[in-house]
Structures are given as structure tokens and as C-alpha cells.
Amino acid sequence: MIRINDTVFDQAYFRDASDRVAAAAHLDRRAGDRFAVCFSEAQDWLAFFFAARAAGASILPLHPSTPYAAARRQAETAKCNWLFYNRLEGEPICEERSVGPGQLLQMSSGTTGEPKCIARAWSDIDNEIEHYTAAFTGPQDMTPLVACPTTHSYGLICGILVALKRGRTPAILDTGNPKFLLRKLRETERPYLISSPAVLHTLARLMPADEKIHATMTSGTLLPEPWFDQIRRKSIHMFQQYGCSEAGCIAINSEVQAANEVGYVLPRFSLRDAGSAGDPKEIAVERAGTTVETRDLGYRREDGMLVFLSRLDDLINVSGLNVYPKEVEDVVMTLEGIGDAVVFRKQDAFAGERVALLFSADRTIDRARLREWCAERLAAHQMPTEIVQVERIPRQANGKISRRDVAARYGAGEFAATQTEAA
Known part of the structure; x- marks a missing residue:
């Protein structure tokens, strides 16, 4: 049983809907095919997912907002045999x-390069769910509220499939209306909110001073320190x-105290060359003789906690000195008025x-004041030399920021019309 906003879809509904999908898509004779699926309604996409998985077929879920031309391009990139775009006619x-x-196909986010298709066998997905539920028992008696796309592995595996494995009824919530999310949180007993940093930050700012969320889960990108502080104060738990498309969930932190403490590595993996605070390494994990290199820089503390520093591709080398973007962003965002x-x-x-x-920011910020603020808190090589105030920071559908995309758009002059200062 799955709740989608205010409607409950029971087992009988998904059984009947999956049977219709199987018949329309001829899954009995196309089990070896790859299906790209884009439906605007979550219940339609999930019915297709359950049918394809049961038939042992491969499926590429596409975000419901994906335009047709983009959906077709992604289907071609993933070498899908069929595209089902908002109708049961492939x-x-x-x-x-x-x-x-059969495999679950996912397009990588493309935050550090061109998106590519990642394929994981259903047996690997099942193994991830087994280890995830065994190692992370905290939410066992909580009600999962999934306020993120279920076409992404975070919402699909860790939100929907893990909840069903635990015998819980997950609720998929529309993230476009923060007031609706707050209402659902208040109506739910022991809610466990699985969402993106941007959504969690918005809710934390809107909640009354005396109100808290029972439990929150974040993933995908590290929280800026000011956002982390607000969400941590508003979360009882x-x-x-932490993970990646190729490996799934790698580590879980069941009681977060600092934004960069991404968790303890799940038993299904071994961490290769863990590094140290003074000598961080690329985070790489091994499983069944296969190594997955994440392109993330970090280290494992003596207590076993995995600490994330930066995407390797995001590091900025200023005259031979490394600058971690998050350190600069955290300083900038502590200046009153700056939100992102x-x-x-x-x-x-x-x-x-x-x-x-x-x-x-919520108002025009004086550049001299911002530069003074940074100079008091950052080393010379960390200082921003070009500063642009924009109405909104460009984020992807999953809430992540692609620094590569931002740099390209900046280089193309997209932000030239806003207030800019070059040091």
C-alpha cells in the first residue's frame, strides 16, 4: 500500500494496474528489453515499475517534468528499446x-560531466535493501514521507522500496507546496521526512519556533552550514x-552532528585506502571484486565515520593551493540576508x-561589506575574485547544484545583467 498525497493506492490497485501495463507493453515476450518510462502521475510510473521488475525487464525512470525531446534523448543514450511517455503505447x-x-537504469546527475547511464541488476538492488534495513533500524517504527522524486534511486529505493520491505506504508508528497508538506507532517504520527536539502531548509524556516519534525533524512549533496544548523535545530532525529549511482547507498549516519559526517559504511562494502584528515583520498569502495570510485574527496575518522570534503572535480586550485567550495559558501551564507x-x-x-x-539574498547586499566579511574569515587564496548577486541559484530537478553548469552559464554571460563585482 502506498499513499500519494491524500489518496491511498492499495495492493489490489497496483496488482491490477501492473497487469494492464504488462499486457500493454507485452512484457511476457519483451522481458529482455529496456523500457524508458515517463509518466506525470506517480501511481502510473510505479505501476509500470512493479510490472517491469516482476517480469525481469530493465527500466529507466524519467523525472515527470522531462520534456518529450529530452526523454527521447535519454532513452537513446541508455539504449532503451521503448519509450513510454504518458501513455501505455510504447x-x-x-x-x-x-x-x-533485468536492471534498474539511472542517468547520472551530470554535475561533473555529461550524464551517463548507470545499470544495476535487480539482485544488487535487493541486496542493498537487505543491508540498508539491517544496518539502519532507527526509522523502523516511523512513517516514511517521501518528498523527493521517486524516479531517482534516493526516493525509489531508500524511500519506497525500503519502506515496503519494513512493512510500512510510504507517503509520496508533492514538494511544490511547503504549507501542504507542513500539514502532512502535523497529521502524521512519528513522521520520517525523506527529502532534499532545499526542501528541508524551506520547511525549517517556515515552522513555528516551538515546532519540530520527528525525523529528517537528507542525501545527494551536503548541506551548507547555515542550512544544516536550522534543520538540525528543527529535527528531533x-x-x-551517502552514495552514488553506480553503488547505491554506501554509508548512513543515524544521528547527524555535522553536515560533512556522511555516515558509517554499510557492511556490503569495504572502503579502499580511507585516508585521514591530514591526507584525504578519493572515496572508493569495493564489493564482490568490483571497485567503485566516487570522485569524492574525504577520509574515515578513527571512530569509523566517513567524512566528505568535496567533489574532486569541484576543487579549485589557486596558485597550487586547494580551495574547497563548501568552505567558502559556508562563510558567505553566514552573512545576514544571504540565503544561498x-x-x-x-x-x-x-x-x-x-x-x-x-x-x-532577500535584499541587495553591499559588496564591500561582503568582501570584508570574507576577508575576516577566509585565507587570501579562498577569497572570491568575482561576485554576482542573482535572484535564485540555479539547481537541478533533484536539488543539486552543477558547478560545471553554473560556470558555463556564467562564461556565456547569462548572469551579466545582475550586480557584479570583480576584485
Whole structure:
């Protein structure tokens, strides 16, 4: 049973809906095919998912807001045989058939390069769910509220499938209306909110001073320190998980005390060359003889906690000195009035690379004051040399920021019309 906003869809509904999908898509004779699926309604997409998984087919879930042309491109990139776009009549895409067991297909976020298709066998998904529920028992008696896309592995696996494995009824909530989310939180006994940093931050700001959320879970990208402080104060329990498209969930923190403490590695993985605070390494995990390199820089503390520092591709090298963008963003966002910020790399003829900054605020921020604020709290090589105030920081559908995309758009002059200062 799954609740979607205010409507409950029981087992009988999904059984009948999945049977209709199986018949319309001819899953009995197309079990080896790859299906790209984009439906605007969550119950339609989930019915297709359950039918394809039961048939042992491979499925590529696409975010419901994906335009048709983009959906077709992604289907072609993933070598899908069929695209089902808001109707139970498939459009042929590719004639090449895959060999082997069915898989969950996911397009990588593309935050550090072109998106690519990641394929994980259903047996690996089942193994992840088994280890996840065994290692992370805290939410066992809580009601999961999934306020993030179920077409992404975070909402689908850790939200829906883990809840069903635990015998709980997950609720999928529309994230477009924060007041609706607050109402559902108040109506739910022991709610466990699985969402993005941006949504959690919005709710924390809107909640009355004497109100708290029973439990929150964040994933996907690290919380800026000011956001973390607000959400932590508003959460009785705060959880965080860390992973990547290729491996699924790698680590879980069941009582978050600092934003960069991403958790303890699940038993299904071994951590390769864990590094230390003074000598961080790329986070890489091994399982069944396969190594997954995350392109994340971090280390494991003596107590076993995995600490995240930065995406390797996001590091800015200023005259041989490394700048971690999050450290600069955290300082900028502690200045009163600034609500969001992103730091990115800008090429420089003298230093090789320099720090550039986009920020949004509830009013016009004096640049001299901002530069003074940063100079008191950052080293010289960390100082932003170009500063732009924008109405809104550009984020992807999953709430992540692509520094690569921001830098490209900045280089193309997209933000030139706003207030800019170059040091």
C-alpha cells in the first residue's frame, strides 16, 4: 500500500494496474528489453515499475517534468528499446537487445560531466535493501514521507522500496507546496521526512519556533552550514546517507552532528585506502571484486565515520593551493540576508584558477561589506575574485547544484545583467 498525497493506492490497485501495463507493453515476450518510462502521475510510473521488475525487464525512470525531446534523448543514450511517455503505447527507440538479467537504469546527475547511464541488476538492488534495513533500524517504527522524486534511486529505493520491505506504508508528497508538506507532517504520527536539502531548509524556516519534525533524512549533496544548523535545530532525529549511482547507498549516519559526517559504511562494502584528515583520498569502495570510485574527496575518522570534503572535480586550485567550495559558501551564507550561494572555478591567467561566487539574498547586499566579511574569515587564496548577486541559484530537478553548469552559464554571460563585482 502506498499513499500519494491524500489518496491511498492499495495492493489490489497496483496488482491490477501492473497487469494492464504488462499486457500493454507485452512484457511476457519483451522481458529482455529496456523500457524508458515517463509518466506525470506517480501511481502510473510505479505501476509500470512493479510490472517491469516482476517480469525481469530493465527500466529507466524519467523525472515527470522531462520534456518529450529530452526523454527521447535519454532513452537513446541508455539504449532503451521503448519509450513510454504518458501513455501505455510504447514508441520504439533502439532495436539492440540486452543480454543478461533485468536492471534498474539511472542517468547520472551530470554535475561533473555529461550524464551517463548507470545499470544495476535487480539482485544488487535487493541486496542493498537487505543491508540498508539491517544496518539502519532507527526509522523502523516511523512513517516514511517521501518528498523527493521517486524516479531517482534516493526516493525509489531508500524511500519506497525500503519502506515496503519494513512493512510500512510510504507517503509520496508533492514538494511544490511547503504549507501542504507542513500539514502532512502535523497529521502524521512519528513522521520520517525523506527529502532534499532545499526542501528541508524551506520547511525549517517556515515552522513555528516551538515546532519540530520527528525525523529528517537528507542525501545527494551536503548541506551548507547555515542550512544544516536550522534543520538540525528543527529535527528531533536527523539522518544522512551517502552514495552514488553506480553503488547505491554506501554509508548512513543515524544521528547527524555535522553536515560533512556522511555516515558509517554499510557492511556490503569495504572502503579502499580511507585516508585521514591530514591526507584525504578519493572515496572508493569495493564489493564482490568490483571497485567503485566516487570522485569524492574525504577520509574515515578513527571512530569509523566517513567524512566528505568535496567533489574532486569541484576543487579549485589557486596558485597550487586547494580551495574547497563548501568552505567558502559556508562563510558567505553566514552573512545576514544571504540565503544561498555557489562557488565555482574561473580560469585565471596568473593564478591558473580563481574563486567565483554567485549568491542570492532577500535584499541587495553591499559588496564591500561582503568582501570584508570574507576577508575576516577566509585565507587570501579562498577569497572570491568575482561576485554576482542573482535572484535564485540555479539547481537541478533533484536539488543539486552543477558547478560545471553554473560556470558555463556564467562564461556565456547569462548572469551579466545582475550586480557584479570583480576584485
